[in-house]
Amino acid sequence: MSIVAEHKTTAPTGAAVAVPGRGAKGLALADTILGAIVEFPVAILVAAEIALLFSGIVARYVLHTPITWSDELASIMFLWLAMLGSAVAFRRGEHMRMTALVSWASPGTRAFLDVFAVAAALAFLLLVIGPASEFAHEEDQIVTPALEISNMWRAAALPVGLGLMIASAVLRLARVGSFRLVLGAVGTVAALIAVFVLLQPVLAGLGKLNLLIFFVGIVAAGVFAGVPIAFSFGLATFGYLALTTRIPLLVVIGRMDEGMSHLILLSVPLFVFLGLLIEMTGMARAMVAVLANLLGHVRGGLSYVLIGAMYLVSGISGAKAADMAAVAPVLFPEMRARGAKPGDLVALLAATGAQTETIPPSIVLITIGSVTGVSIAALFTGGLLPGVVLAIMLCFVVRMRYRDEDLSRVRRPDRREIGRSLFVALPALALPFVIRAAVVEGVATATEVSTIGIVYSVIVGILIYRRFDWRRIMPMLVETAALSGAILLIIGTATGMAWCLTRSGFSTDLAQLMASLPGGRFTFIAMSIVAFIVLGSVLEGIPAIVLFGPLLFPIAKQMGVHEVQYAMIVILSMGMGLFAPPFGVGYYVASAIGRVNPDEGMRPIVGYMVALLVGLILVAAIPWLSIGFL
Structure with a gap:
């Protein structure tokens, strides 16, 4: 899955200072109240979705009396979850953004760019809340088939979520503390918008050149300046439609609604919550422990354990940050004690993040299936073996690097210890097979199956591992909503951008260009690998998939490339870009989790990336x- 680059902008570094006196306390209180208004309902929504979908499985498979309105109600609640989750992520500063270039700037410039990012996001929100309100009003005329209620109950989530993000943005700007900094950032955004409005007569006559101006120029400028990716996409799409076409601006909201409303995407928050759950209950730790007992006594053994553990854990959680956070703290202390260099540890951790991108139930797999129409079940099946191939390539590098490791102080566990750890880990190791069997046997759909994993994990955590902390459930539900909202807002705005590209004829031109290249399918695959490695490092996985998946998958089919194989190529390429320094944000997340200076892993990761590239080929x-x- 894509990694969320957390970067708070409430108090930017450098020129910004704290708001003094009562003003600071009042703003802090207002922010706390806003958080309570948003976080409690969205946590209830996540819990309600889990309960509703699991009840649907029980009613259909056990009681043989399907609940006819469950999908409709789940869809209504899902859009509210997505928009309120986006508001939570915005308040926390957790929307995905590229900060590699921003972090290299001077403290003063970095502070300005942080505030500029909030101001740019606020501009988009103010521009679209009017059309969103109009869209919700028009949906009042539509009655849902099963519940027979106005569809405005669902569509109202869009203006409400946007309004909450506007309130959060205003509060964050007010809390910066430097009026000059805020005025400069807001003034810059306003001036840029005014320039484009004044240039509207010129832009209207440029034709397809506007695609470069808006979807390359504006998007690139926003992303590199640190504006959250979702809002960079949204500004480019809104500007293109408003300034170069006569299409009603309701289309932006309609496409956002369409992109965020695929019921298959409901599995995103559910699998995110499942990943947090297996870490909390100790299931991930039990998996790692049995692997360490089996391989810890051989040269490079714990590195092999890291590769295997990431494969197993990724197959459950689908969230890379959760995977790495579950595995690294367990293994890194012992690996350091055996003489492993911190840079090599973080390099291998990042490489395994790229290696396991295709392991089901990866959120990236779910996303690519939802936007391209490829069978989710086929993607889940097809993703297992490519992950094994890349793991073998990484193991070759580990063997070369640790062939002289000193194991004189390492005690080899006896059969009793291995057996005991295996017995303890069996309930955890069974979870991937439970999930897989539920889909194959038709017990649950790809959307519902995560709820089986959640119920299973709760039972195992309470009755077997006895590490279930009820106090952590509420924060986990809110964290799930925030991460899911950040992902889903990107999907919504990227869907709008993809629609504009398709309508402009860009997809037809791209298909003709790719089809005319010499070398046929081999050249197409090679270009796809290079393109998605670059896109993965800049846009991260999910935005790139939503934007380019609908355009390139039909071309791949024309070229004779199987859609599942092409999905694996695309996902692995983007994974390499996501975890490859200096731009891959996943690498910096791995460094943060491992508490290692990113500079130390730059050289060691080269060998692992070469191994991944060989596996990808x-x-x-x-x-x-x-x-x-x-």
Whole structure:
């Protein structure tokens, strides 16, 4: 899954100072009240979605009396979850953004860019809240088929969520403490908008050149300046429609609604919550412990354990940050004690993050299935073996690097210890098979199956591992909503951008260009690998998939590339870009989790990235690795 780059902008570094006296206390109180208004309802929504979907499974499979209105109610609650979750993420400063270039700037420039990012996001929110309100009003005329209620109950989530984000943005700007800084950032955003409005007569006559101006120029400028990706996409789409076409601006909201409302995407928050749950209950730790007992006594053994543990844990949680946070704290202390260099540890951790991008139930797999129409079940099946191939490539590098490791002080566990750890880990190790069996046997859909994993994990955590902390449930539900909201808002705005690109004829031009290249499918695959490595490092996985997946997958099919194999190529390429320094934000998240200076891992990660590239080439060259078990 894409990594959320947390970067608070409430109090930017450098020129900003704290708001003094009563003003600071009043603003802090207002922010706390806003948090309570948003966080409690969104946590209830996540819990209600879990309960509703699991009840649907029980009613259909056990009681043989399907609940006819469950999907409709789940869809209504899902849009509210997405928008309120986006508001929580905005308040916390957790929307995905590229901060690599921002972090290199001077303290004063960095402070300005942090405030500029909030001001740019606020501009988008103010521009679209009017059309969003109009869209919700028009939906009042539509009655839902099962519940027979006005569809405005669902569509109202859009203006409400946008309004809450506007309030949060205003509060964050007020709390900066430097009026000059805020005025400069807001004035810059206003001036840029005014320039584009004045240039409207010129832009109207530029035709397809506007695609470069808005969807390359504005998006790139926003992303590199640290504006959250969702809002960079939204500003470009809104500007393109408003200034170069006569299309009603309701289209922006309609496309956002369409992108965020696919019921299959409901599995995103549910799998995020499942990932947090297995970490809290100790299931992830039990998996790692048995692998450490099996391989810890061989040279490089704990590195092999890290690779295997990330494969297993990724198959459950689908969230890379959760995967790394579950595995690294368990293994890194012992690996350091054995002489492993911190840079090599974080390099391998980042490489395993890229390696496991195709392991089901990856959120990236779910996303690519929802936007391209590829079977989710086929993607879940096809993603297992490519992950194994890349793991083998990483193991070759580990073997070379640790061939002289000193194991004189390492005690080899006896069979009793191995057996005991295996017995303890069995309930945790069974979870991936429970999830897989539920889908294959038709017990649950890809959307519902996560609820089986959640119920299973709760039972195992309470009755077997006895590490279930009820006090952490509420924060976990809110964290789930924030991460999911950040992801879903990107999908919504990127869907609008993709619609504009398709309507402009860009997809047809791209298809003709790709089809005319010499070398046929081989050139197409090679170009796709290079393109998605670059896109993965800049946009991260989910935005790139939503934006380019609908355009390129039909071309791949025309070229004779199986859609599941192409999905694996795309996902692994983006994974490499996401975790490769200096731009891949996943690498910096791995460094933060491992508490290692990012500079220390720059050189060691080169060997691992070469190994991943070799594995990716094998997956691209041998279709059977992706489709052999379909």
